[in-house]
Amino acid sequence: MPHETSFPIRTFHTDSFGHVNNAKYLELLEEARWRYAEDNGLLKLLNKANLGFIIIDMRLRFRDEVVEGDRITVSTQLLTLGSASGEVEQLVRKEGQSKIALKSLFHFILVDREARAPVPIDGDIRELLLNVIANPG
Amino acid sequence: MPHETSFPIRTFHTDSFGHVNNAKYLELLEEARWRYAEDNGLLKLLNKANLGFIIIDMRLRFRDEVVEGDRITVSTQLLTLGSASGEVEQLVRKEGQSKIALKSLFHFILVDREARAPVPIDGDIRELLLNVIANPG
Amino acid sequence: MPHETSFPIRTFHTDSFGHVNNAKYLELLEEARWRYAEDNGLLKLLNKANLGFIIIDMRLRFRDEVVEGDRITVSTQLLTLGSASGEVEQLVRKEGQSKIALKSLFHFILVDREARAPVPIDGDIRELLLNVIANPG
Amino acid sequence: MPHETSFPIRTFHTDSFGHVNNAKYLELLEEARWRYAEDNGLLKLLNKANLGFIIIDMRLRFRDEVVEGDRITVSTQLLTLGSASGEVEQLVRKEGQSKIALKSLFHFILVDREARAPVPIDGDIRELLLNVIANPG
Numbered sequence: 001m002p003h004e005t006s007f008p009i010r011t012f013h014t015d016s017f018g019h020v021n022n023a024k025y026l027e028l029l030e031e032a033r034w035r036y037a038e039d040n041g042l043l044k045l046l047n048k049a050n051l052g053f054i055i056i057d058m059r060l061r062f063r064d065e066v067v068e069g070d071r072i073t074v075s076t077q078l079l080t081l082g083s084a085s086g087e088v089e090q091l092v093r094k095e096g097q098s099k100i101a102l103k104s105l106f107h108f109i110l111v112d113r114e115a116r117a118p119v120p121i122d123g124d125i126r127e128l129l130l131n132v133i134a135n136p137g
Numbered sequence: 138m139p140h141e142t143s144f145p146i147r148t149f150h151t152d153s154f155g156h157v158n159n160a161k162y163l164e165l166l167e168e169a170r171w172r173y174a175e176d177n178g179l180l181k182l183l184n185k186a187n188l189g190f191i192i193i194d195m196r197l198r199f200r201d202e203v204v205e206g207d208r209i210t211v212s213t214q215l216l217t218l219g220s221a222s223g224e225v226e227q228l229v230r231k232e233g234q235s236k237i238a239l240k241s242l243f244h245f246i247l248v249d250r251e252a253r254a255p256v257p258i259d260g261d262i263r264e265l266l267l268n269v270i271a272n273p274g
Numbered sequence: 275m276p277h278e279t280s281f282p283i284r285t286f287h288t289d290s291f292g293h294v295n296n297a298k299y300l301e302l303l304e305e306a307r308w309r310y311a312e313d314n315g316l317l318k319l320l321n322k323a324n325l326g327f328i329i330i331d332m333r334l335r336f337r338d339e340v341v342e343g344d345r346i347t348v349s350t351q352l353l354t355l356g357s358a359s360g361e362v363e364q365l366v367r368k369e370g371q372s373k374i375a376l377k378s379l380f381h382f383i384l385v386d387r388e389a390r391a392p393v394p395i396d397g398d399i400r401e402l403l404l405n406v407i408a409n410p411g
Numbered sequence: 412m413p414h415e416t417s418f419p420i421r422t423f424h425t426d427s428f429g430h431v432n433n434a435k436y437l438e439l440l441e442e443a444r445w446r447y448a449e450d451n452g453l454l455k456l457l458n459k460a461n462l463g464f465i466i467i468d469m470r471l472r473f474r475d476e477v478v479e480g481d482r483i484t485v486s487t488q489l490l491t492l493g494s495a496s497g498e499v500e501q502l503v504r505k506e507g508q509s510k511i512a513l514k515s516l517f518h519f520i521l522v523d524r525e526a527r528a529p530v531p532i533d534g535d536i537r538e539l540l541l542n543v544i545a546n547p548g
Contacts, residue, residue, distance in 0.1 A: 010308050011326070012301055012432050016425040016479040017250065022167070022192055023423065026160040027286055034284050047343065052285070055159055059196045065253075068427040069321065113154065116202075147445050148463070149295050149438060153288040153342040160286060164423060171421050184480065189422070205290040206458065291524065296441070296466055300434040329433055333470045339527075387428065390476075 002075035002134075003039060005032040006095065009070045019065040029090050029104060032074035040132050045125050050113045056085070057107035064094070064101040071095040078133045084120050085109045086129065139212035139271075140176060142169040143232065146207045156202040166227050166241060169211035177269050182262050187250045193222070194244035201231070201238040208232040215270045221257050222246045223266065276351035276408075277313060279306040280369065283344045293339040303364050303378060306348035314406050319399050324387045330359070331381035338368070338375040345369040352407045358394050359383045360403065413486035413545075414450060416443040417506065420481045430476040440501050440515060443485035451543050456536050461524045467496070468518035475505070475512040482506040489544045495531050496520045497540065 007028050015021040020028075037043040037053075046052060066072055072092050080087045085108060092102035110121045121129065144165050152158040157165075174180040174190075183189060203209055209229050217224040222245060229239035247258045258266065281302050289295040294302075311317040311327075320326060340346055346366050354361045359381060366376035384395045395403065418439050426432040431439075448454040448464075457463060477483055483503050491498045496519060503513035521532045532540065 008308070008312070010305065011427045012304050012434060014427040016422045016427075016429055017189060017191065018253070018427055021423050022195065023160045023163040026163060030159070030286050031284065034282070038282070052154060054154065055199065057196075057198045058159065059194075061194045062192065116155070145445070145449070147442065148290045149297065149441050151290040152285045153290075153292055154285050155290055158286050167423050168421065171419070175419070291463060291465065292527070296469065297434045297437040300437060304433070326428060328428065329473065331470075331472045332433065333468075335468045336466065390429070 002077035002089075002091075003032075003036040005035045005074045005076070007031075007072050007074070009066055009068055009072060011068055014068050019067050022060075022062075025060070025066075025102065028072070029074060029092075029106075032076050032090060033088060033106070036076045040128065042125070042128055045128060049125070051110055051119065051125070052113050053108045054111050055106050055108055058104065060102060060104040062102055064099060066092070066094065066101055072101065078129060079105070081121065081126075081129050081133055083122075084118060086121065089134075139214035139226075139228075140169075140173040142172045142211045142213070144168075144209050144211070146203055146205055146209060148205055151205050156204050159197075159199075162197070162203075162239065165209070166211060166229075166243075169213050169227060170225065170243070173213045177265065179262070179265055182265060186262070188247055188256065188262070189250050190245045191248050192243050192245055195241065197239060197241040199239055201236060203229070203231065203238055209238065215266060216242070218258065218263075218266050218270055220259075221255060223258065226271075276349035276363075276365070277306075277310040279309045279348045279350070281305075281346050281348070283340055283342055283346060285342055288342050293341050296334075296336075299334070299340075299376065302346070303348060303366075303380075306350050306364060307362065307380070310350045314402065316399070316402055319402060323399070325384055325393065325399070326387050327382045328385050329380050329382055332378065334376060334378040336376055338373060340366070340368065340375055346375065352403060353379070355395065355400075355403050355407055357396075358392060360395065363408075413488035413500075413502075414443075414447040416446045416485045416487070418442075418483050418485070420477055420479055420483060422479055425479050430478050433471075433473075436471070436477075436513065439483070440485060440503075440517075443487050443501060444499060444517070447487045451539065453536070453539055456539060460536070462521055462530065462536070463524050464519045465522050466517050466519055469515065471513060471515040473513055475510060477503070477505065477512055483512065489540060490516070492532065492537075492540050492544055494533075495529060497532065500545075 013020050013024045075091045077089050079089045088106045090104045091100050094101055109118050112119050150157050150161045212228045214226050216226045225243045227241045228237050231238055246255050249256050287294050287298045349365045351363050353363045362380045364378045365374050383392050386393050424431050424435045484506055486502045488500050490500045499517045501515045502511050520529050523530050
């Protein structure tokens with residue numbers, strides 16, 4: 001089941017087109033991923049090992065404008081997990097709507113923050129991710 | 138030929154991973170697109186008609202970290218043009234390097250800013266875009 | 275009594291100095307003011323009348339660094355209210371600490387968002403603000 | 412004589428009030444300070460010694476709205492210099508206008524970026540700053 005985080009959209013999230021700007025959107029999506037990692041215990045494991053996830057590829061499709069005063073729900077879900085990378089899907093809906101306003105996919109790797117180098121996704125971090133993945137099959 | 142814009146990377150562009158954050162990257166890429174539109178005369182046409190380009194899909198692949206003190210060059214190029222949408226490619230290189238640090242593709246539509254609705258890409262705007270497109274064939 | 279909002283500090287809030295950047299700080303403080311306005315009913319009154327508060331002067335004193343992994347509490351309090359302007363104080367503390375990490379004062383006016391012009395602070399908005407002000411005397 | 416940097420204001424600098432948001436303003440002012448430091452040779456000295464300036468107090472007075480399509484000029488000037496701190500003034504004007512749209516004062520200290528601790532402003536950095544200060548008297 002996806003993790004859900006809700007955000008109210010303020011004036012400072014939107015630009016003079018009147019809608020949430022791409023860059024601000026990425027911050028809201030990143031905050032939703034952090035809360036996902038906080039709520040499922042991943043953040044604690046990452047901090048203990050001084051590891052972090054880095055995005056190497058992302059795709060976003062904007063299907064509906066989000067404007068000041070909207071409240072959005074971000075559904076975050078781990079979709080795939082390889083030995084050294086994985087994919088997280090994030091869907092945005094306006095509260096009370098089933099229509100998807102934004103569909104996004106983030107491809108990530110795990111890095112050692114001190115060495116600034118990729119590391120395999122294994123041990124207790126892998127175990128945790130296998131427990132939260134959408135389709136472990 | 139692609140349009141080139143150069144940016145120095147400051148502390149405020151980077152996050153505590155020590156590299157340019159995704160959201161900040163999008164602002165630098167957007168600024169590069171604005172300068173492209175300013176330099177080729179497009180911005181003037183858009184403002185006269187109260188039109189604007191909106192991104193509906195974007196894909197970014199981060200191949201190399203960019204850190205504080207780097208200077209990046211953004212190459213911006215219109216790749217395709219349909220009747221109501223088009224695609225702009227933006228490549229980022231660190232100054233003096235041929236290696237691509239970021240590869241991105243932005244799919245856009247044209248909208249009437251007052252009516253907040255898509256409009257066809259035609260008239261003098263189309264003419265201008267056909268002159269700057271990479272592969273008009 | 276001041277209104278309190280708590281935020282976890284993420285990598286994207288911090289810059290390559292390793293601490294929360296000034297600009298990001300302002301967004302966190304603004305979000306805390308919005309929640310204050312949401313929780314005390316002010317936001318509803320503003321939206322009904324298409325009014326908004328605009329900052330005309332702000333002063334911030336940074337006394338202690340806030341870094342990734344910190345959790346901050348923002349205390350927001352209306353300090354003074356004139357006929358057309360007022361002052362909000364915002365204090366930031368790291369969770370569990372009494373020491374103030376940031377002290378700030380925002381001087382605001384009320385504007386009609388359609389006319390883009392200042393308006394007096396009166397009627398039900400004034401009544402509400404007089405109820406939440408720190409020192410109504 | 413103050414250092415001058417010019418910025419065009421884009422949609423992404425402005426919020427749904429239609430004007431440049433406080434947080435974005437701080438980024439533009441910070442970029443102007445970096446260019447000042449780049450142009451007068453300060454940045455090179457700071458990097459060589461792994462030092463950086465940190466803002467400890469700032470005051471901004473917004474006198475006139477800046478909106479999409481405006482081009483602003485930021486005048487940056489070192490006003491005072493103590494043994495361990497100093498003050499930079501930044502004034503913003505819309506291009507071609509003498510009226511000040513924003514008046515700001517930033518109080519800074521010098522820090523060792525490795526030790527994350529304040530250091531005296533002396534040696535070649537002090538010499539350089541004394542050469543660019545407005546009122547050395």
